[in-house]
Amino acid sequence: MLRIILFYVPMGTSALLAALTHVIINGVLARSANPDVTISSYAVALSLSFLIDLPMNIIRQTSSKYSRDRISFKSVARLTAIVSGALVAISAAIGWTPAGELLFRYVFGVKESLLEPTIGVYQVLAFMYVFTALRSLFQGVIINQLRTGWMTVGMAVRVAVMFAMSWFFIREGMTHDGRIGAWIFVVGLIIECIVAVWEGMALRRGLPPAREEQTVGKVGQLLPFYLPLLYSSMVLVLLNPSIQAALNKSMDPTLAVAAYAVAIQLANMVAWFCASVHQIVIQFYEDERRSVLLVVTCLSILSPALLLGVSSPLGGPLLEGLLGLHGPLLAEVRHLLLFLSVQALLFPWIDFVAGKCMMLGRTKAIMASKMVSVGLSLGLLLLLVYTAPGLNGLLAGLVTALAAPLELLVIWLWLKRLERRPAPPVLQETKPA
Structure with a gap:
């Protein structure tokens, strides 16, 4: 440990x-x-x-x-x-x-x-x-x-x-x-x-x-691992501009954009600390499974707890004192952090399952989960903009909270299928020329 x-x-x-x-x-x-x-x-x-x-x-x-x-x-x-x-x-x-x-x-x-x-x-x-x-x-x-x-x-x-x-x-x-x-x-x-x-x-x-x-002797052997991860990153690029566009069409776009900008920065601080869980899996999971699971569990508890703490009166010194938030903007940020804490809870587990996929050399599951998550997010953004524009910044928080469980479900189900298949050629012995 x-x-x-x-x-x-x-x-x-x-x-x-x-x-x-x-x-x-x-x-x-x-x-x-x-x-x-x-x-x-x-x-x-x-x-x-x-x-x-x-x-x-x-x-x-x-x-x-x-x-x-x-x-x-x-x-x-x-x-x-x-x-x-x-x-x-x-x-x-x-x-x-x-x-x-x-x-x-x-x-x-x-x-x-x-x-x-x-x-x-x-x-x-x-x-x-x-x-x-x-x-x-x-x-x-x-x-x-x-x-x-x-x-x-x-x-x-x-x-x-x-x-x-x-x-x-x-x-x-x-x-x-x-x-x-x-x-x-x-x-x-x-x-x-x-x-x-x-x-x-x-x-x-x-x-x-x-x-x-x-032993990997050719660049081509790396592509089945590399390309799906690249496509996953490219798909995610679509999400943030879409959220910004949706917030600009809400009932109070100025409040919505400002609240989301503050809340997502706070949430990202937590996410960045948890963004290397997949490396723990790659390096340690085969030999220390229980320890890896314990670390991921702790991160999945600590991450939402931090955001929930900031959103509560305990976070007053940070939100009101350091960041200078007051009135409707303060209330909107606090509500947003409640929704973003759902993603903070699930993100370490999403990265954990992604790490298992990387360990197997099967990264298409990661690409599929990102595509489904982003697709659902775009659909929900479009729906909520026209049916509930009064949500303002909470629109983005609600979409994030609904997309995270689906992303985890998709990558977990795909992983279960992968574990029943033989390892890909790149993971088998390759004699150097």
Whole structure:
């Protein structure tokens, strides 16, 4: 049990520190003479860069699953190089061709006056995928070698450097351009990447040449694992814009959007800490099933308890004191947190079952559950917008609370079918050429 806790807590802590980095940058840009311009240009460019970076997030999971010997590591590295090369080409086209201007103007709805600063910010972010690729590849090795403390070290150093850069730019009065925020972000990312590569390379040298039970010699063998996870992430991209659009059609859109923005940030803090449950399953479930189940149970109790506590009078110092919420907005946020606590209760179990699917190398179940969940959510949003617009922000909370149980049910039923089938070829012995 202690081994699992020491493995997991650094990963959860790293996720929480990652959220802090965006607070740091927004604090710098808010001191601009025109904070609406600097923050908006930075936020839009960063949101697109995160969207394009989705394939890199899956690389870390793929690496942690398969990079257990040198031959398999080389296969994952080749996949990483292919994906990162494609992402850099796409981002370069966005940053330095008319395609970027068209994308920001007609897809993201950026005003004419903000086009140039937004594209300028994106040009700074355009090559971040090289560093997210290396970070994801070597963090996968760090995870499967159970050295996750280095992830916290990397993130802590990143935050410290970003704090120092922020202090310098504020002192020098260099807060007028959204590109300043992008440079702070990229430098912090490079620092985290350096730590991951430094430790990951040392661990890679200790990997065996090949493992009899699982050696992946070709990139194609990784695709049945990688692609469904990628499609799952792409499907989820549809959900947040749809929720925002639905809230804008509610009875009081200003209240609805503001309440949801506050509540979802609080809920995400909890979700990010629980977002690596699947790694516990991959690394420990076969040998320590009871301990893994106990950790997941504790997380599924603690997560909704935190949100329920914040939504109660006990959360007054946070909601009213720190966040400055009052009146209808405060009441709306508290009600929303009640609904979001349902998702917080089930999310660790959804990720637990997803981890079992990854352990089996069968990730189509994850894709199917996400598609069903998002499909139901979109249908409910459309229905509630026209039948109950007076729900305002609660519209999003109700949809989330109804979709989470269905997602868990679908992935659990699919897993039961998978467990009755033989393992896929990629999990069987593959003799290196």
